[in-house]
Amino acid sequence: MTTSKITYNLTESRKTKPDDKTLVFGRSFTDHMFIADYVKGSGWQNHRIVPYAPISLDPAAIVFHYGQTVFEGLKAYRAEDDSIRLFRPEENFRRLNRSLDRLCMPEIDTEDALAGLLELLRVEEGWVPHLEGTSLYIRPFVIATEAFLGVAPAASYQFYIILSPVGSYYEEGIHPVKILVENEYVRAVKGGTGGAKTAGNYASALKAQETASSRGYSQVMWLDGVEKKYVEEVGSMNIFFKIDGEIITPAINGSILEGITRKSIIELLAHWGTPVTERKISIDEVADAHAAGKLEEVFGTGTAAVISPVGELNWNDTVMVVNEGETGPVSKKLYETLTQIQTGEESDPLGWVTEVPSSLEKIS
Template identity: 85%
Template sequence: MTTPEITVTRTDSRKVKPLDETLLFGRTFTDHMFIADYVKGEGWQNHRIVPYAPISLDPAAIVFHYGQTVFEGMKAYRAEDESIRLFRPQENFKRLNRSLDRLCMPEVNEERALSGLLELLKVEEEWVPRLKGTSLYIRPFVIATEAFLGVAPAATYQFYIILSPVGSYYEEGIHPVKILVENEFVRAVKGGTGGAKTAGNYASALKAQETASAKGYSQVMWLDGVEHKYVEEVGSMNIFFKIDGEIITPAINGSILEGITRKSIIELLAHWGTPVTERQISMEEVAESFAAGKLEEVFGTGTAAVISPVGELNWNGTIMEVNGGKTGPLSEKLYDTLTRIQMGVVEDPLGWVTNLSAPLEKIG
C-alpha cells in the first residue's frame, strides 16, 4: 500500500497528560488531529496533521442547519510488549462510507483514511494509556462546510480524526448495567437513517436517555418504530440475549446500526462452534422467557463499552433481574477473550488486529 503525502505540523505547546487512573470517557484530547478537505469536482485534498484546535466555520455551514455529518468510533490499545494495536479499523472506514452514502456525502478513500490514522497515531503514540481497561478512543468524522441555506448536499466538506485517551465508558465498568426499555419515543425506522452513524440519531435519543438516567438506568433499549414491540438496539450498543441456551440478536434490518463489535462477537462465537440466531425478538418473548426462568444472559456490544452485561431490564414497570444481577459466564468469556485479543495477550485467530509497528504496505 502506498502511503499518501500527509503534511505534519507539530504543536509547540504539548499538553499535560492526565494519569491513566483518572481518565474518563471523552473528556481529554490529544495534541494533534488529522484533517482533509473536499471540494466538489476536485475530490479529497490537503491531507494534514496539525495541532488540535477549535474549528472555524461559517455560521451558514450546512452541517449546522441540515445535519450533514457522520462519525465513527474505534480504539487503539497498548499491548504488553508496548506495541500499539487497532481492532478492525478497515471495518470502521467501510461503515463510515456507508453512512456517508446515506447522507449524500462524498466517500473517503478507505486506504488513505487508514494511512492518515496510522500516521496520526505515530505522532500521538505517547498518548495511548497503559493501565488495564484504558485505551485511546479514535473519532473520525465528516462535516458539510459549505455556507448555504438551501436544502441540498454541500459542495465542500472536511474529514477529521481526533483522539481521546479514555477509561471505562460506563461507571459500572464490566459490572452489569441497568437498562430501561423505551415505550414512548422511537429511534429509527426502516428506510430512515438508523443504519447510519449520524449525529441526528443520537440527538433524537437524548430525551429518552435523560428520562432513563433520572430513574437510575444506564441506557435505553429501543423498540421498532412501526409496531413498537420488537427489540432493536441500546443507545450505544447492539444487544444479545441468551435464552434457554440459544444466543439471539436482532437482525440488521435498515434501522439498526451494524456494529463492528456485534459482527466480531458473532464471528467469534461461530469460531467457537456456537451459532448466533439473527432474527426479530419481541419484548413479550423476552419477558416470557424471563418468567419461565429461561432468560440466562443479556449483554450489549460496542466499541466504547466492548461488552456490557445487563443485570436488569425494566419494561413497562416490570423489572427483570438477569442472572441475579451478576455478569454471566458467556458475557465474561467474550469480554475477556475480545479484550485480550485487542491487547495482544492471546492469539488473534481471526486476523482482526492491525499492529502500528507493521509496515504500512502490509496493512489494509
C-alpha cells in the same frame, strides 16, 4: 496513500498528558489531528496533520442547519510489549462510507483513511495510555462545510480524526447494567437513518435517555418504530439474549446500526462453534422467557465497553432481573477473550488486529 501525500505542521507546545488513573471519557485530547478537504469536482485533497485546535466555519455551513455529518468510534490499545494495536479499523471506515452514502456525502478512500490514522497514531503514540483497561479513543468524522441555506447536499466537506485517551469503562471490572425499555419515543424506522452513524440519531435519543437516567437506569432499549414491539438496540450498543441455550440478536433491518463489536461477537461465537441466531425478537418473547425461567443472559456490545452484561430490564414497570443480577458465563468469556485479543494477551485467530508502526518506522 503514502505518507508523502500527508503534510505536517507539528506543534512545539505540547500538552501535559493526564494521569492514566484519572482518565474519563471524551474530556482530554491529544496534540494533533488529521484533516482532509473535499471539493466537488476535485475530490479529497490536502491531507494533513496539524495541531489540535478549534474549527472555524461559516455560520451558514450546511452541517449546522441540515445535519450533514457522520462519525465513527474505535480505539487504539497498548499491548504488554508496548506496541500499539487497532481492532478492525477497516470495518469502521467501511461503515463510515455507508453512513456517508446515506447522507449524500462523498465517500472516503478507506486505504487513505487508514494510512492517515496510522500516521496520526505514530505521531501521537505517547498519548496511548499504559494502565490496564485504558485506551486511546479515535473519533473520525465528516462535516459539510459549504455556506449555503438551501436544502441540498453540500459541495464541500472536511474529514477529521481526533484522539482522546480514555479510562476503563468499568471502574471496578465488568458488571451488569440496568436498562429501561422505551415505549413512548422511537429511535428510527426502516428507510430512515437508523443504520447510519449520524449526529441526529443521537440527539433525538437524548430525551429518552434523560428519562431513563432519572429513574436510575443507565441506558434505553429501543423497540421498533412502527409496532413498538420488536427489540432493536440499546442507546450505545447492540443487544444479545441467551434464551434456553440459544443466543439471539435482532437482525439488521435498515434501522439498526451494524456494530463492529456485534459483528465480531457473532464471528467469535461461530469460531467457538456457538452459532448466533439473527432474527426478529419481540419484547413479549423476552418477557415470556424471563417468566418461564429461560432468560439466561442479556448483554450489549459496543466499542466503549466491549461487552455490557445486563442485570435488569424494566418494561412497563415490570422488572426482569437477569441471572440474579450477575454477569453470566458467556458475557464474561466474550469480554475476556475480546479484550485480550485487542491488547495482545491472547492470539488473534481471526486476523482482526492491525499494529501501528512506531515513531521509528514510516508507513509506506
